[in-house]
Amino acid sequence: MSPVAAPDKIIPGIEDIIADANLHKHGTDPVSDQTMVINMGPQHPSTHGVLRLVLEIDGETVVSLAPDIGYLHTGIEKTCEAKFYQQVVPLTDRIDYLAPMTNNTAYALAVESLLDLEIPPKAQWLRVLFNELMRLNSHLVWLGTHAMDIGALTVFLYCFREREKLMRVFEAVSGQRMMTSYIRIGGVSLEPPLDLYDKIRAFLVEFPSKIDEYEGLLQNNPIWINRIKGVGYISPEDAIALGVSGPVLRAAGIDFDLRRDMPYSSYEKFQFNVPVSQESDVWARYVLRMQEMRESVKICLQALDGMPEGRIVADAPKIILPDREQMKTQMESLIHHFKIVTEGFAVPAGEATSSVEAPHGMMNYYVVSDGTAKPYRVHMRNADYANLQALETMCKGRLLADVVAVIGSLDIVLGAIDR
Amino acid sequence: MDAAITGTQAIFEKFPNEPAVKALTTIATDAKHDRGELTLTVPRESIVAACQAVKQAGYNFFEDVTAVDWYPSEPRFQISYSILSHSLKRRLRLVVRLAGDDAAVDSITGIWPAANFYEREVFDLFGIHFGGHPNLRRIMMPEDWNGHPLRKDYPVEGYR
Numbered sequence: 001m002s003p004v005a006a007p008d009k010i011i012p013g014i015e016d017i018i019a020d021a022n023l024h025k026h027g028t029d030p031v032s033d034q035t036m037v038i039n040m041g042p043q044h045p046s047t048h049g050v051l052r053l054v055l056e057i058d059g060e061t062v063v064s065l066a067p068d069i070g071y072l073h074t075g076i077e078k079t080c081e082a083k084f085y086q087q088v089v090p091l092t093d094r095i096d097y098l099a100p101m102t103n104n105t106a107y108a109l110a111v112e113s114l115l116d117l118e119i120p121p122k123a124q125w126l127r128v129l130f131n132e133l134m135r136l137n138s139h140l141v142w143l144g145t146h147a148m149d150i151g152a153l154t155v156f157l158y159c160f161r162e163r164e165k166l167m168r169v170f171e172a173v174s175g176q177r178m179m180t181s182y183i184r185i186g187g188v189s190l191e192p193p194l195d196l197y198d199k200i201r202a203f204l205v206e207f208p209s210k211i212d213e214y215e216g217l218l219q220n221n222p223i224w225i226n227r228i229k230g231v232g233y234i235s236p237e238d239a240i241a242l243g244v245s246g247p248v249l250r251a252a253g254i255d256f257d258l259r260r261d262m263p264y265s266s267y268e269k270f271q272f273n274v275p276v277s278q279e280s281d282v283w284a285r286y287v288l289r290m291q292e293m294r295e296s297v298k299i300c301l302q303a304l305d306g307m308p309e310g311r312i313v314a315d316a317p318k319i320i321l322p323d324r325e326q327m328k329t330q331m332e333s334l335i336h337h338f339k340i341v342t343e344g345f346a347v348p349a350g351e352a353t354s355s356v357e358a359p360h361g362m363m364n365y366y367v368v369s370d371g372t373a374k375p376y377r378v379h380m381r382n383a384d385y386a387n388l389q390a391l392e393t394m395c396k397g398r399l400l401a402d403v404v405a406v407i408g409s410l411d412i413v414l415g416a417i418d419r
Numbered sequence: 420m421d422a423a424i425t426g427t428q429a430i431f432e433k434f435p436n437e438p439a440v441k442a443l444t445t446i447a448t449d450a451k452h453d454r455g456e457l458t459l460t461v462p463r464e465s466i467v468a469a470c471q472a473v474k475q476a477g478y479n480f481f482e483d484v485t486a487v488d489w490y491p492s493e494p495r496f497q498i499s500y501s502i503l504s505h506s507l508k509r510r511l512r513l514v515v516r517l518a519g520d521d522a523a524v525d526s527i528t529g530i531w532p533a534a535n536f537y538e539r540e541v542f543d544l545f546g547i548h549f550g551g552h553p554n555l556r557r558i559m560m561p562e563d564w565n566g567h568p569l570r571k572d573y574p575v576e577g578y579r
Contacts, residue, residue: 069558069559070557070558070559070560070561073559073560075568077544077569078568078569078573078575079575081575082575082576113454113455114454116454240479240480240505241531241532241533242532242533243480243481243482243531243533243534245480254505256505261505261508262508262510350423350453350454351453351456351458351487351499351512352454352456353456353501353510353512355510362482364482364483364501366483366485366499366501368487376487377485377487377488379483379485381482381483381485381501385536385537386533386536388536389532389533389535389536418559419559
């Protein structure tokens with residue numbers, strides 16, 4: 001073992017980042033052999049948040065690229081350690097804020113594994129339904145912003161038209177449009193309103209024609225095709241070595257989807273295809289995500305058709321808040337409510353990892369318990385963080401303008417990267 | 420739920436055909452199968468060898484590395500590596516335990532370049548050193564920050 005320096009002695013600065021960018025050899029001619037280091041972000045509109053890139057360019061060609069992140073770091077993992085298990089759920093909404101219920105699911109699955117809870121079928125079906133609606137929600141934002149980055153401004157408005165309908169669904173079921181906290185430890189928080197299934201079905205029946213509409217705007221558009229075809233290539237070997245997951249990995253020809261290969265929350269009972277592509281460029285990722293949206297519609301319709309009857313939470317009165325009516329009439333329920341709210345519930349010591357296929361790729365929650373009512377450690381592994389590492393491989397040797405297209409195709413959310 | 424199985428001998432007997440167990444028979448110092456998750460503990464000197472061995476055994480996809488601070492007990496730090504196999508459709512957790520006054524381990528970026536950001540994050544938030552890492556700098560916190568926020572002796576609120 002040969003540590004290069006003691007941990008506290010490294011205080012790097014911007015010079016180090018530039019030195020990183022300047023790793024390759026320079027020639028002696030001051031004009032033709034010189035490269036330029038430029039800064040992109042953190043306030044650049046096409047970096048999808050507060051991503052900062054330090055780019056070394058030779059003319060307009062990218063020589064090297066170093067992402068600088070942490071502008072949105074809020075210490076969510078540290079905050080989790082000071083909260084009761086049930087109080088962590090709203091925090092998880094804020095990680096990948098385009099798919100809050102997917103975050104809730106991943107966290108709930110990890111804690112349920114520690115508690116050894118059995119989740120009733122209806123809650124599992126509702127989780128699948130809302131996870132897939134979240135995928136539509138996230139992919140709509142991806143498509144709108146990705147197209148806007150490349151100059152097709154109209155698509156953004158069309159995508160947000162449909163997203164608004166989804167937002168109203170989320171509001172109807174949870175009371176919140178974005179930070180839903182709908183999926184809780186042990187099930188889901190509320191019974192969906194009576195007419196909600198019909199509303200979702202009406203949306204889903206109509207939605208494939210809307211996808212056709214987006215494709216009508218983009219598929220044969222020569223600017224769109226020329227900007228993204230053959231751009232941002234990554235080989236399947238590099239993609240695995242760099243930890244890429246989700247649609248970006250499947251676009252590189254690796255046929256792996258957690259929903260099918262390591263099913264959770266009853267996904268094994270649904271029929272759907274996993275789109276795979278071999279081209280591994282920005283175009284392939286665009287086509288693949290459009291196909292994924294159509295598959296999600298199928299899964300949602302299956303979930304609506306086969307929605308089981310029964311409870312929406314597990315039968316565990318010491319963990320799950322009681323029904324309000326029961327709480328007002330039954331002594332035990334009142335006691336349980338008081339105990340859960342004031343003291344939380346103890347979770348057996350141990351560690352558990354859950355893994356779900358989020359819209360952006362593999363999302364893992366690692367929860368360590370020391371037997372108390374507060375998690376000892378919560379760690380989130382988001383696909384965005386690893387996918388960002390692949391950005392340099394995808395952009396090296398390409399034009400500066402392609403960087404924008406590649407960032408859009410990675411579909412990163414800085415909330416999930418910085419946490 | 421199956422009861423947890425602990426101890427290297429019990430694990431070797433229970434899962435004789437598990438490729439990761441076979442690969443780490445001589446290296447692992449502790450083993451656990453709990454809640455359907457297999458955890459193998461390896462000494463810190465052999466983490467690179469252990470990663471190489473499980474990679475050859477089919478665990479091809481590096482997912483995650485993170486740490487847990489067990490302050491004030493010793494060994495203080497637990498580093499958890501999460502590794503996935505696309506073909507076996509299974510996940511493996513490798514654990515390395517580090518003493519609080521000598522929190523350093525070899526980097527595995529040579530095997531999986533994906534570990535780069537993850538090790539930087541652990542370095543930044545826990546102050547654990549990764550020897551041989553190509554670019555060990557803070558990643559989340561400002562560059563001139565003092566202390567490592569995810570350590571248990573670092574307060575959640577108030578003054579440091």
